[in-house]
Amino acid sequence: MVYRPLLTLYALLCSCLAMAASPTTPNLLNDDTETFINQLLAAWGSPGGVAVAVVRKDVENDAWLVETKGYGIAKINGSKVTENTLFGIASNSKLFTVAATGLLINNSTLSPRLSWTSKIASIIPGWGLVDPIASKQATILDAMSHRTGVPRHDLAYRETQDVTDIVAKMKYLPPSAEFRDVWQYSNTMYILLSSLPKLLLPSRTPFTRYVKEHIFDPLGMSATTYSYIKANASGLLADGLGRQGVDVRTDPFGKGMVRKLAFPATTGGEDGNSLAGPGGIISNAVDLATWLQTLLQNGVKPGTNETVIPADVLEKAASGISVWSPKAAFPELSPVVYGGGLGRSSYRGHELLEHGGNVPGYNSQISRLQNDNIGVAVLSNDNSYGGTIVDIIKCHILDTALGLEPIDWNARYKGIISQATSSAPVPAARPANASLPVGGLKALAGKYTHPAYGDFEFCPFPSSNNTAVKSCRALASAVPQSLPGAVNPAIPTFLVTVDSPWATHLRFAHFDQAVFNVSVLRSTPTGNATAPYWTFDPDEFTPRLAEFSDGGIGLRGFWGEGNEVPTPEGNTPRERAEVWLERARA
Known part of the structure; x- marks a missing residue:
């Protein structure tokens, strides 16, 4: 009535x-x-x-x-x-993407049928997250509403990377919050949703x-x-x-x-x-x-x-x-x-x-x-x-x-x-008496890896340190033109080449001891033959840092956590890290 x-x-x-x-x-x-x-x-x-x-x-x-x-x-x-x-x-x-997912849910020919509350682990064989509760309980609703506990991690995936590979490696992305605790924007979860038609439809x-x-x-x-x-x-x-x-x-x-x-x-x-x-x-x-x-x-x-x-x-x-x-x-x-x-x-x-x-x-x-x-x-x-x-x-x-x-x-x-x-804070100037870790850049240079983020080759600058690795020698030769102004010759620096939709390089500029300031850079063509590239910094106000330690590098400011989500604390770089890069074995 x-x-x-x-x-x-x-x-x-x-x-x-x-x-x-x-x-x-x-x-x-x-x-x-x-x-x-x-x-x-x-x-x-x-x-x-x-x-x-x-x-x-x-x-x-x-x-x-x-x-x-x-x-x-x-x-x-x-x-x-x-x-x-x-x-x-x-x-x-x-x-x-959500509308397409809804069309699959309304598709009566799918067997078994899909629903908004379908567990992702029941849809995608072998899928999981670091958090075992989220691995078992996360649903389509959780993925599309950004409440899985997994933050952005936008530097973890590659434009050319196969979607199924990105989805499979989500089990290695560190969470920044408890499952269903807070809203945390996650592009990665929408990459996951985009995998469903090819996975579920007979036509692939x-x-x-x-x-x-x-x-x-x-x-x-x-x-x-x-x-x-x-x-x-x-x-x-x-x-x-x-x-x-x-x-x-x-x-x-x-x-x-x-x-x-x-x-x-x-x-x-x-x-x-x-x-x-x-x-x-x-x-x-x-x-x-x-x-x-x-x-x-x-x-x-x-x-x-x-x-x-x-x-x-x-x-x-x-x-x-x-x-x-x-x-x-x-x-x-x-x-x-x-x-x-x-x-x-x-x-x-x-x-x-x-x-x-x-x-x-x-x-x-x-x-x-x-x-x-x-x-x-x-x-x-x-x-x-x-x-x-x-x-x-x-x-x-x-x-x-x-x-x-x-x-x-x-x-x-x-x-x-x-x-x-x-009123934006001005980055702290590098101390006049800043000291490098024992062995300098050469001791820290090389390949580091993460199961979701992939491999990173740390190439040291000044380029006189780059003679050992062919890819670093090539980078050193290209940088003056492809990344103009990116490296301050007075500051010991690492450059890392990345295949990301958001960046072409990461710059690690030494601050003091084992701490480096990190910038996300994109080498961008200008169409001008005399100055063919310019260096674009899309996140200049986002503080990021790296702490080198025995066996790896702790990255902070990388995962794009939700509002009021605390940053990790601990007594060591690994405990404080949002993402830990392990030093690759020779």
Whole structure:
């Protein structure tokens, strides 16, 4: 039985919502919005641009108002962003991964049947984690809601590494928290989810082709792809743009020298690569407008009655399984809970479902007010502040769509970042009397290994120490050109070459005794013959260090733990390590 006054109230609400999104409603992406966005890009010194999609539904007439538009710079050559410009959407790929998992769960031909509470160990033979309880009990829900106890460990996997190999080596990734204790973002768990179609389907269909066949193609998202090769060949892929030579402590919004960033994962074509599940989709505003409409219609393709994604799958993704943020960031917001590839919270009293995305060079925000029939997607190619810019634009559009007094989110965020950059701790200078361990760099150089992170060849600089190892001699010869300015000749340093979506090298600069400061670096082509590379440091404010000791190296600042998760403590480098690299035997 339904109480009749509630039915009356519901009818009134539907009527109000229908009127709010009437086809006669003025466009949101109008001249005022264009002025706002262009001024915003200028205020943040953005070298790039944004693409925006806004969808609103007229419930009464079952009609959509769809708007898509581009603003600012798409490429290093100055070409402009349009509605068809392609961007990496990064972690907004995760909802597609959860949707694909839900389609497998709804597949009645699978035997045994899959469910959200299926134990991963029962699905993937030999799978496990360091924590024996998590190994036995972890489910699909645990993996997609980031509550397995395993942190990011983003430097453990390789772009070219086979997904099944990454999944098999998860049993060696040290946990930073107890099972189901805290929310800890983990791309690795979404790599795991991406292994399921090929593992479970008789056709052994690769994950990326499964998503294309069951989501992209049915929805007509023809420009959307996991293939960098396809996107780049179209000529529509935006360049990820960074800033070189900016001192953010004194000039946080300076442009510096605008540089094109290398795309984070280029291999695999339509079959994808290890980054596909957690963050591999490339899309544009036009296709994401279709995606937003589908989400607002609970999985039904716009303009049809065809269900592409079952409503129960999207509801599970939007459910509050874990606590993403226990405290509201601003008075107008709320705490955030997390389902799968989606956060659930409140924006100025309106329920908000959204997720952000960030990979080097690209940022995205895809948001919807399900009860208000409004969806907004904003894409950016500004590496430095794109994540903030897309959020400000989203909030501005929502304020306008809801008829609310606008909040000056731009001023709020600029104030926060100005304060954060001006007060950012300056790394401690190396002591004037710093001493190396007995034997110096030569005694510490060589190969170190970890069962999940793989092998690391520590090449010492000055390069006079590199004569013993061929790969180190080659690195020493290449560094002046490929990593300009990366090595201070006055500081004993190790360089390690890595095959990572996020880095090409790790730099270990000596601090004192057995302690080295660690930086994650990416050798990035410039397209300039006289200075063909620049050295990009994507995490310059992330403190990392290494402690050498007999038999190995303890790494700290590497695992990307959740909020308020304590760092390991102990009396030895091994006890204090987040990740322990064992010295390889000769």
